Amino acid sequence: MELLIETVKKLKATGTAIIFSSHNMKNVAEVSDQLLMLVNGNQRLYGPIDEIRSRFGKTKIYLEGVFDNLLIEELPGMMAIDDDYPGKVITFDSELHVKQAMDQARHLPSLRGYRLLPATLDDIFRLTIKGEVDSHE
Template sequence: MITLSHLSKSFGDHRAVSDLSVTLKPGEVLGLIGQNGAGKTTTFRMILNFIEADKGTISWDNQPIDAHKRRLIGFLPEERGLYQKQTIEEQVVYLAQLHGMEKSAAKATLKDWMDRLQVVGNPGDLVQTLSKGNAQKIQMIMALIFDPDFVILDEPFSGLDPVNAGIFMDEIKRLKDRGAMIIFSSHNMDNVNQISDQLLMLKKGKTVLQGPVQAIRESFGRTRLYLETDEFNQADLAAMAGVTSVTKQDGGFLLKLTNEEAGHAIFDKVTANGYIPAFSQQPPTLAEIFKTEVSTND
């Protein structure tokens, strides 16, 4: 179990992280979100002991994270960096050895990892021959090849197409199933929603949202309603009580409601003559919530 308790960090007059507390259990995924400069990378750097917290504690199973424990942490930094003149194998094997893996085991495992992540290339290829996406896959392999118990991924999906983002997500799910603890940051709220057990949102270093993803969404109320109907047009729906806006979407209409209770009366009206193809009332998406929280004044 990883526990961050009342962490704070300032750089001069700038408070980068303020009184952050969170607990991560084995097999859990924490999505850490926030605008650029919100404090996400600073939090990662404090966990990894790259920088020291001004206040608060960081522990693993109620003990400080010492040098031995740090060897069990896999880290994918936001700042991508590989030695262009070295081979893939040289870099991956060297880092794996730093984390306690035998050289022979790292070499034997590397090709399997490259196949699983669909890397175009061979272990003996120079890094400079790799595309940006394949280089990112190699850095992901470097973070995971030694089977870490705790993984920190700083913007792992940045720059990836949907297919390769899906490959990365599958690996995160595999780690979760194995019992690893995972923290990752992302600006893609769909990815956060799909794989996170917990969500933590920072704004100017302060925690503004925290808890299970669905519980956070539900706390904003089921104020998004998608329906498909042939009997009511956009203007008809917009005129209904409790509707603040109507937009066309995927062959139907997306309604924003003042409160979730408005959905009951709308359901009665649009189904008065029987069946309609679709009626789904949901809380706001994480992307909508993110925009709302970012735009809210402190």
């Protein structure tokens, strides 16, 4: 697969138009400028990847440091915690909860850094598919 991705990148650099179909959102993000997402044969998303990502907001934060005084599991709206040494990526249900968590974390002396993270294409894919499933229930 790596050879295919490198070949697509080289062709893209020469200005060649490429239609690339994949369920692997990491590969899609790596080689694509635009995205067309079909769900059950219907168009759900279309446009520049950066524009699509911005529509989904920033519901993740990366915190770097030691968080003994911050009970991450008790933060409002917290949905998932992933280790990403030397910190943690925390997913929330809304940008409001991300901002509240950031305000709390900023006051921790052990915080070495933080940043808001845009939605990944995997996140967007899951949310879009979930919306399709929810609408059929």
